[in-house]
Amino acid sequence: MTAATGPLETRVDRTRCVGTGACAATAPADLTLTADGRAQTLRRSPSDLELITEAAELCPVEAITVHRADTGEQVAPLY
Numbered sequence: 001m002t003a004a005t006g007p008l009e010t011r012v013d014r015t016r017c018v019g020t021g022a023c024a025a026t027a028p029a030d031l032t033l034t035a036d037g038r039a040q041t042l043r044r045s046p047s048d049l050e051l052i053t054e055a056a057e058l059c060p061v062e063a064i065t066v067h068r069a070d071t072g073e074q075v076a077p078l079y
Helices: 022-026 049-058
Strands: 008-012 031-033 039-041 064-068 074-076
Touching: 008 039, 008 049, 022 031, 022 049, 049 064, 049 074
Parallel strands: none
Antiparallel strands: 008 064, 031 039, 064 074
16 A cells, blocks of 8 residues: 555546556446446545555556646556
């Protein structure tokens, strides 16, 4: 898990998403697959940092990222 503090936001790059569904299965309160099979956020600020971090790290094409809302710094996935 990251050591992020303060408000966070989840971003999904739908052009990169390949629709594996691992993200929505891992963090169903925050992510879903739409009718076109691509991920979409359900809320801008994640409800569970541990689950959304895991979802971002599981994405094979790094389409999901978590950022500090105030600075834009990426906190997940970590490189």
